[in-house]
Amino acid sequence: MxxxxxxxxxxxxxxxxxxxxxxxxxxxxxxxxxxxxxxxxxxxxxxxxxxxxxxxxxxxxxxxxxxxxxxxxxxxxxxxxxxxxxxxxxxxxxxxxxxxxxxxxxxxxxxxxxxxxxxxxxxxxxxxxxxxxxxxxxxxxxxxxxxxxxxxxxxxxxxxxxxxxxxxxxxxxxxxxxxxxxxxxxxxxxxxxxxxxxxxxxxxxxxxxxxxxxxxGKLEPSLVSYKPLFTEEELEHAQNYLACESKKTQDSLIVGVNPSGAAKIRSFTPELTAAIISKIISSSDKTRALLLCHRGMSDYIDKVIASLGELKDLVGTRIVLMPKESTPCDLAALISCCDGQIGVDTATVHIACATSVRQLCFYHNVTTNSLQWAPLGEGDTAEVLRFSDANFNTIEPNLILNPTAEFMNKLLATQND
CATH class of the missing domain: 3.40.50.2000 (Glycogen Phosphorylase B;)
Structure with a gap:
């Protein structure tokens, strides 16, 4: 110490x-x-x-x-x-x-x-x-x-x-x-x-x-379910935002990406986040990516965009940023509009569980901690990968990108069924 x-x-x-x-x-x-x-x-x-x-x-x-x-x-x-x-x-x-x-x-x-x-x-x-x-x-x-x-x-x-x-x-x-x-x-x-x-x-x-x-306390047990943290008005606002920003249509598919946890070591580098977005975009001409980073992370967002290469021209259409002014409820509503989510162990994992959004989650395997905060739908709507390395910045990128590609294939197959 x-x-x-x-x-x-x-x-x-x-x-x-x-x-x-x-x-x-x-x-x-x-x-x-x-x-x-x-x-x-x-x-x-x-x-x-x-x-x-x-x-x-x-x-x-x-x-x-x-x-x-x-x-x-x-x-x-x-x-x-x-x-x-x-x-x-x-x-x-x-x-x-x-x-x-x-x-x-x-x-x-x-x-x-x-x-x-x-x-x-x-x-x-x-x-x-x-x-x-x-x-x-x-x-x-x-x-x-x-x-x-x-x-x-x-x-x-x-x-x-x-x-x-x-x-x-x-x-x-x-x-x-x-x-x-x-x-x-x-x-x-x-x-x-x-x-x-x-x-x-x-x-x-x-x-x-x-x-x-x-x-x-003498209460009868019941099946655990989470209450969505947004109002109907906030949901409508999120739907309108995504329809406008990403040109979301009936047959399109939008995937949220949250690369940032509470601790810096539990966050992806901008380069890896850009590579994840690239995997989403390249998986189909119908896919969109929603970067779930609040605008206060402007430096990080700029680095992600700079790392996208030619794909940066898709920002505002197939690559969507969060609204400039977003509350936690706005975030929850936007996630509920997604067809899938990819991200690290943080609040968005549990928010996605509230509306059964399919997701791929990356966790640091800190013994009981990763079990205590595992997503509610693990094994069903949530796929969890746990790493012994506490620092996500040092993880081999393909250990993130290959599961991302597989997740996108499953998501697309589910939509086509």
Whole structure:
């Protein structure tokens, strides 16, 4: 580990210990009696702004949205998220209260957000009590401790195994309390009522972890499906854009290409992306390619175009760029209009799953991580290739291009059937 990495690790550990000491909160709900049907108010913390995570959890959100408790009241759902996800949680997923937050809110901002959440519930005729706070980030941050401290929920669910993991740990800690062991020591394992999944060991899809959580809360299991993250208006806009930009006709075929993951090493070089586009274009005179890079990546896009050679003259017709102003919902709508998609492990993989778009996905085989975030349709609508090399920039190009050519042949054959 380098000096820089060591510094950040020590810094994060120090911040974690400080926040835990100052804002540590122990939820008092009995996990053995946990029942989603008896909850009234659930708060989702999604401050990392990740679109793919939100897409994967739409099955869980839809189940919560449909709940009505014994008193005939619908579950009140609140979400805290950055600006890029606000429209999704409010208008598409139908949350009752959606509060916009900065990515790294300080104590005062968090206190204000919590006040707004509680007031919104009271104004809607609910109590000022929070039943469950759920955070899906793998590591608890100071902000998570502060949210729990302010909201004081009955239950807390999260993914940081340093705080708690299961009913057994809670029962053991309660037994320890009865035996007179120091309260703070005994309760260290109960700061999270439910560990959603162990990010280092869970070997199934994250969507399955939420199904298991729902079953733990007395809900009947159902087949996992993702809710598309766009409105009818956004879909119509995407259809019109593609019809105009790519001259898409009834017998044409358009394939989305997303070469960029969250980490730079999980992204294709501009030259390789251009070669993928070339494979798509050369596979048939009916094919189009949609480059799924937002216009903020202008330098990368320019390099891709420069690497296309003579094909660069097709930009704007058979090679289509994203609209200059695109929201996450616009992206989702455009992907739904595609006949296929080729790309790396990132949000667009899960977005394509929501509308069963056939895809070829390239993953870094990081043990359980590639299983947790595997596409929902793997083996059916999604073909996944996993590489032991973490750096996609160093992978032999033909290991990407040959499967691309095969995928295009399958896609064309499917369309002709």
């Amino acid at each position: 380098g000096t820089k990495q060591l510094f950040f690790k020590l810094r994060d550990k120090t911040r974690f210990m400080w926040a835990r000491s100052k804002f540590g909160y122990i939820p008092n709900g009995d996990v053995a009696k946990f029942d989603f049907n008896e909850l009234e108010h659930v708060v989702i913390l999604k401050l990392d702004g990740k679109l793919g995570d939100t897409q994967v959890m739409t099955h869980f959100y839809s189940q919560l949205r449909s709940l009505t408790n014994a008193a005939g009241r619908k579950l009140f759902l609140s979400a805290v998220c950055p600006k890029n996800l606000k429209h999704i949680y409010k208008d598409i997923l139908g949350f009752d209260c959606v509060i916009e937050s900065s990515r790294k809110p300080k104590e005062k901002e968090i206190e204000l957000i919590c006040e707004q959440i509680i007031q919104a519930a009271v104004d809607a005729g609910y109590s000022d009590k929070i039943d469950l706070v759920l955070s899906t980030e793998p590591n608890y941050r100071p902000r998570d401790f502060i949210f729990n401290h302010c909201l004081k929920p009955k239950y807390v669910a999260g993914c940081d195994k340093r705080l708690s993991d299961n009913l057994v740990a809670r029962a053991a800690s309660q037994a320890a309390l009865s035996g007179g062991i120091d309260e703070q020591v005994a309760r260290k394992a109960t700061e999270i009522s439910f560990l959603l999944y162990d990010v280092d060991a869970y070997d199934k899809r994250v969507s399955q972890a939420f199904c298991e959580f729902m079953q733990l």
